[in-house]
Amino acid sequence: MLFTDLGLSEPILRAIAEEGYTSPTPIQAKSIPAVLKGGDLLAAAQTGTGKTAGFTLPILQRLTSTKPSSGKRLLRVLILTPTRELAAQVQESVVTYGKYTGLKSTVIFGGVGANPQIKAIASGLDILVATPGRLLDLMSQNCVSLNDIEILVLDEADRMLDMGFLRDIKKILAALPKKRQNLLFSATFSTEIKALADGLLNAPELIEVARSNSANEAIAQLIHPVDRTKKHPLLAHLIQSNDWKQVLVFTRTKHGANKLVTQLEKDGITSMAIHGNKSQSARTKALADFKAGKLTALVATDIAARGIDIDQLPHVVNYDLPNVSEDYVHRIGRTGRAGSNGVAVSLVCVDEHQMLRDIEKLIKQKLPQEVIAGFEPDPNAVAQPIQLRSQQHQQSRKPRPAGSGGVPAKKAPAKRSSPPKRSFNR
Template identity: 95%
Template sequence: MLFTDLGLSEPILRAIAEEGYTSPTPIQAKSIPAVLQGGDLLAAAQTGTGKTAGFTLPILQRLSSTKASTGKRLLRVLILTPTRELAAQVQESVVTYGKYTGLKSTVIFGGVGANPQIKAIAGGLDILVATPGRLLDLMSQKCVSLSHIEILVLDEADRMLDMGFLRDIKKILAALPKQRQNLLFSATFSTEIKALADSLLNSPALIEVARSNSANEAIAQLIHPVDRTKKHPLLAHLIQTNNWKQVLVFTRTKHGANKLVTQLEKDGITSMAIHGNKSQTARTKALADFKAGKLTALVATDIAARGIDIDQLPHVVNYDLPNVSEDYVHRIGRTGRAGSNGVAVSLVCVDEHQMLRDIEKVIKQKIPQEVIAGFEPDPHAVAQPIQLRSQQHQQSRKPKAAGNSGGAGRAPAKRSSPPKRSFNR
């Protein structure tokens, strides 16, 4: 199947062709016709399958082929995302593929000044990409009206629920017209997502392009058993002996990310951290430098890494296993994208053996293990307690100040050589 078979207009097809693409990914091939039909949609797709374009392309088509009822430029589409990084990625997709349509869009999120965002909204928009906190903040100031919204998108809805945004989402939904098209995209169909879908969607089309919580087959997974005190030396050893040039490393905590960066820098490995306590400037610089190849290691927490979109990222390392088993799939999904292969390595100490069993139960497979010479784990080591999932879950449900939606706000850098047949945005 080609993009030319999907009913997209010449201006949109021209923009797609300029990016070097001709064929849609499976989620795009299924979701584009469904969105164009105008009905509600519930779609599940793994990270890196191209779901962003799965809704931005048909939305651009629908808006460019129909005018607002008043003839004026009115805000007709609202796209909600959980983090700044993802919001910036979605906005980049809208701008890239809508550049010949004449449609206007902007992105708003917390952590930066609101005045430029308010000015952009006041100038007239067709599409608004937003994180829930900043949107509610501007709504309370009467700076944005949602009274003419025709299409609502909840992107990575599972992550929004994990981050405690359900109350914010309900406030936003209350301000929308009752007659609208609703598109809900999620990595998994959890019980919570199904409940949200039941309350939000009207006889939706259902799309699922991969088995829930399954790992991308293009990703080679490997466990290195190691003592907790030897994780940093082992990571440095792997990077240096294998001559890894670009590694995304996940830690469980912000403090752990900062500490690891300090240790890696002492080893001569260029690295920076990206997490919620970092300033907007620091996060933007870290992500830009990593994409440009100026950093060997980008050390991230789960929420900060959501929305990082880097084609052909070769290596992901779980320095700490995630508290929530499903997050393992999201983490390793940063690699093995756009038709390329990737490697996901996890450094597992005795404290994390139960976490590993839980992860293998979720992905329905045993992950191969390899002990690295010189880093053999102590067979008599005793496990120490790690923060439980329930504790993390309670913390994620704590109320958030308006505008503090997490994530950084820089659109991903353009890749130098896009694939020619399909794309994963």
């Protein structure tokens, strides 16, 4: 199947072609026709399957094919996302594929000044991408009206519920017109997601692609057993001996991310951390530098990394295994995209053996293990409670200097390498 078979207009197809893509991914092939029909949609798809374009492309098509009766530009589409990074990625997709449509969009989120966002909304929009907190803030100031919304998208709805946004979502829903199209995207069809869908969606079409407990076959997964005190030296050894140029590293805590960056920098490995305690300007700069190849390692926590979308990312390292097994699949799904191969390495100490067993049970496979010479784990090591060690870290922390804050410059995405012609994952 080709994008030309999906009923998209020439301006949209031209933008897709300029990005080097010809064929849709499975989620796009299913969701684009469903959204164009105008009905509600409930879709289960992980990050990296192409779900963002799965809703942005048909939304752009619908807006260009139907104009407001008043002839004025009206805010007709609201896309809600759980994190600032994902909101920025969605906005980038809207801009990229809507550049020949004449449609206007903007993104709003917390952590930066609100005035530029207020001005952008006041100038007139067709599409608004937002995180719930900042949207409610601007609604309370009467800076944004949702009276003309025709399409609502809840992206990564499972993560929004995990982050405690349910009450905010309900407040936003109450301000929307009752007659509208609702699109709900989630990595899983959990009980909580089904309950939200039951109250929100009207006879939705159901789409499920790449179940949440399956790992991409294009990703080579490997476990390196190691003592907890040797994780940092092992990571530095892997990066330097293998000449890794770009690696996304996951830690369990913000403190752990900061500490690891300091250690890697002393080893001569350019690194930055991205987590909730960083100012938005710092997070934006870290992600942009990583995409541009200015950083070798981007160290992230799970929440901050949600929505990171990097074409052909070669390496992901689980410095710490995640507390929630499903997050392992989300993490390693950052690599092995769009037909390219990827490597996911996990550094596992004795404290994490049960976590590893839980992950292997979830993905229904035994992960290969390789002990690296010089980093052999102590066979007599005794496991320590991970939560206890995390609390000790928090108690021993010194006050962190305030971030620089401020409003970042308008995002200028780094030029990406040419993607494969067959499909794309945005």
